[in-house]
Amino acid sequence: MQNFNFQDFEIWFVTGAQLLYGGDAVKHVDAHSNEMVAGLNKSGNLPVKVVYKGTANSSAEVAAALSAANADKKCAGVITWMHTFSPAKMWIHGLKGYQKPLLHLHTQFNKEIPWSEIDMDFMNLNQSAHGDREFGHIVSRMRKNRKVVVGHWQDGKVHEHIAVWMRVAAAWADAQDMRIIRFGDNMNNVAVTDGDKVEAEIRLGYHVDYFSIGDLAAEVKRVSEKQVDELVAAYEKEYDFADNAKRGGKDHAQVREAARIEAALRKFLEAKGAKAFTTNFDALHEINQLPGLAAQRLMAEGYGFGAEGDWKTAALVRTMKVMAHGLDGGTSFLEDYTYHFKGKGSILQAHMLEICPSIAGAKPRMEVHPLGIGGKADPARLVFTAHEGAGVAATVVDMGNRFRMIVNLVDVVKPEAALPKLPVASALWIPQPNLEAGAAAWIYAGGTHHTSFSYPLTREYMEDYADIADIEMVTIDGNTSIPEFKKELRLNEVYYLLNRALQY
Numbered sequence: 033m034q035n036f037n038f039q040d041f042e043i044w045f046v047t048g049a050q051l052l053y054g055g056d057a058v059k060h061v062d063a064h065s066n067e068m069v070a071g072l073n074k075s076g077n078l079p080v081k082v083v084y085k086g087t088a089n090s091s092a093e094v095a096a097a098l099s100a101a102n103a104d105k106k107c108a109g110v111i112t113w114m115h116t117f118s119p120a121k122m123w124i125h126g127l128k129g130y131q132k133p134l135l136h137l138h139t140q141f142n143k144e145i146p147w148s149e150i151d152m153d154f155m156n157l158n159q160s161a162h163g164d165r166e167f168g169h170i171v172s173r174m175r176k177n178r179k180v181v182v183g184h185w186q187d188g189k190v191h192e193h194i195a196v197w198m199r200v201a202a203a204w205a206d207a208q209d210m211r212i213i214r215f216g217d218n219m220n221n222v223a224v225t226d227g228d229k230v231e232a233e234i235r236l237g238y239h240v241d242y243f244s245i246g247d248l249a250a251e252v253k254r255v256s257e258k259q260v261d262e263l264v265a266a267y268e269k270e271y272d273f274a275d276n277a278k279r280g281g282k283d284h285a286q287v288r289e290a291a292r293i294e295a296a297l298r299k300f301l302e303a304k305g306a307k308a309f310t311t312n313f314d315a316l317h318e319i320n321q322l323p324g325l326a327a328q329r330l331m332a333e334g335y336g337f338g339a340e341g342d343w344k345t346a347a348l349v350r351t352m353k354v355m356a357h358g359l360d361g362g363t364s365f366l367e368d369y370t371y372h373f374k375g376k377g378s379i380l381q382a383h384m385l386e387i388c389p390s391i392a393g394a395k396p397r398m399e400v401h402p403l404g405i406g407g408k409a410d411p412a413r414l415v416f417t418a419h420e421g422a423g424v425a426a427t428v429v430d431m432g433n434r435f436r437m438i439v440n441l442v443d444v445v446k447p448e449a450a451l452p453k454l455p456v457a458s459a460l461w462i463p464q465p466n467l468e469a470g471a472a473a474w475i476y477a478g479g480t481h482h483t484s485f486s487y488p489l490t491r492e493y494m495e496d497y498a499d500i501a502d503i504e505m506v507t508i509d510g511n512t513s514i515p516e517f518k519k520e521l522r523l524n525e526v527y528y529l530l531n532r533a534l535q536y
């Protein structure tokens with residue numbers, strides 16, 4: 033994946049303790065913690081390496097550990113655990129300055145109570161049950177978001193929850209130096225794809241820069257015929273071809289032109305250190321065709337993408353691609369296009385061209401067709417239908433006083449029949465709980481027509497992200513009822529107004 037590797041990150045593990053029980057107790061705590069961290073790493077269930085940072089036995093030690101975590105580039109977050117009782121006032125100074133994701137692992141070293149041997153020494157050493165409650169209190173008292181995972185450290189379910197959070201923590205770290213390149217502005221007059229880029233950088237970390245499409249056009253002119261030949265050969269290996277798009281076909285020149293744009297765009301993004309980009313069909317100037325194929329293939333390499341200048345979606349696509357990295361199933365930019373009012377009701381998701389082939393159900397087909405918008409030459413594109421399966425569709429909107437993330441659980445289904453005349457990639461999904469309530473809730477929440485969609489991700493990932501970013505999140509799922517959902521939106525309005533006044 034472009035510019036991303038889980039191996040570039042670490043998660044630190046800090047065990048809370050105190051010296052009340054004597055130096056021997058701390059030695060046990062330390063030995064147990066070492067064994068647990070080694071066990072977590074050996075489980076093979078965690079995408080990011082856990083690094084044990086020792087016990088923290090005083091306010092100064094906590095502050096030192098957490099400020100070191102803030103400063104360390106590799107550290108994407110900290111896991112805390114209280115083996116014994118760790119009086120939580122000693123966590124105040126450290127937590128006050130701590131800026132990265134926090135996971136509180138509420139576990140204990142032993143899995144079961146040793147009935148015949150348990151004595152007070154054992155109890156004093158193994159008292160996470162109350163030590164972790166003391167720690168949890170101060171985190172709540174300080175209004176710090178964190179994820180609490182409960183269970184024995186060797187349990188696969190516990191690993192799953194930690195793994196989700198690790199993926200999100202790494203995606204969060206990735207977003208903190210994410211540069212998004214926008215060719216042109218947002219599509220004129222469109223409200224929902226626009227927003228406050230300054231607030232986005234403060235709150236979400238990523239940075240959005242504007243470039244003229246002329247800068248890309250200049251790069252297109254520098255692409256050699258050999259580079260084009262190589263890309264077209266790669267296309268021929270990976271995709272089927274429509275007759276007119278094939279070598280010798282009447283529109284093959286458009287495929288070559290698309291390859292030229294792809295090579296230029298990739299080079300441009302690499303040179304600028306960008307992880308995501310947007311285009312605008314209305315601002316193409318010397319570019320011969322809308323860069324649809326390039327957007328499709330660059331998304332498949334891990335770049336975030338949003339059409340019509342939609343930088344918020346470009347950022348979210350990148351972030352969700354990082355979260356999902358290495359998992360089965362794809363992640364793509366999509367747009368709600370057309371409804372099918374039958375049964376539960378479904379939505380045909382598509383775009384003018386730019387859907388990521390990672391969600392394709394079968395080998396994509398290279399086609400060239402006219403595009404009835406933008407007034408440019410006929411663009412090449414990959415055409416396919418997304419495979420069946422559950423997934424999440426998400427968007428972030430700017431509500432004026434805050435960002436709101438809207439998440440809808442959806443079920444991608446097989447279309448009733450082939451769509452032989454549809455010249456673009458598509459996905460047909462049923463939004464949960466059904467089209468009627470799903471679409472109504474989405475609209476009440478102010479959601480976009482653009483989404484970032486992913487098969488392997490679940491609500492838990494999105495919730496971890498919203499908690500880390502400290503933004504509002506509303507979920508539309510199988511239990512959504514419109515009266516309750518409207519109430520949630522109204523309560524959130526009050527919560528976020530008051531939250532500003534209460535911020536620590």
Ligand code: MN
Nearest residue numbers: 339340367482
């Ligand atoms: Mn669009």
